[in-house]
Amino acid sequence: MATCEVCGNDYDMSFEVHSQGAVHVFDSFECAITKMAPVCEHCGCRIVGHGAEYNGRWYCCAHCARESGAKSIVDREVSAVGGR
Structure with missing residues (x-):
């Protein structure tokens, strides 16, 4: 499990987005869109x-x-x- 960097949810289905040399962790597309x-x-x-x-x-x-x-x-x- 990993913690979403936007909402703080510790979620077993979180995912990573790799962008411009950084790795971001989110629990939903909504949080990914909010951040990125x-x-x-x-x-x-x-x-x-x-x-x-x-x-x-x-x-x-x-x-x-x-x-x-x-x-x-x-x-x-x-x-x-x-x-x-």
Whole structure:
């Protein structure tokens, strides 16, 4: 058993995350996300997906990046066929 570094739970199904030379121990994905996921610079939510980076700042989506000045970032390319 190992103790979660976020909540302190001593849990028999804890797991390790190896990142940038460090080893972290968690009892749940929720605790892992709380500790390791970056925070969106615009809305403050945790970035669980790929996110968007602009000028060294991270955003959860293209909308938040655009709201913060990254006008060229899009979620997907607009299709020439179908007008979407």
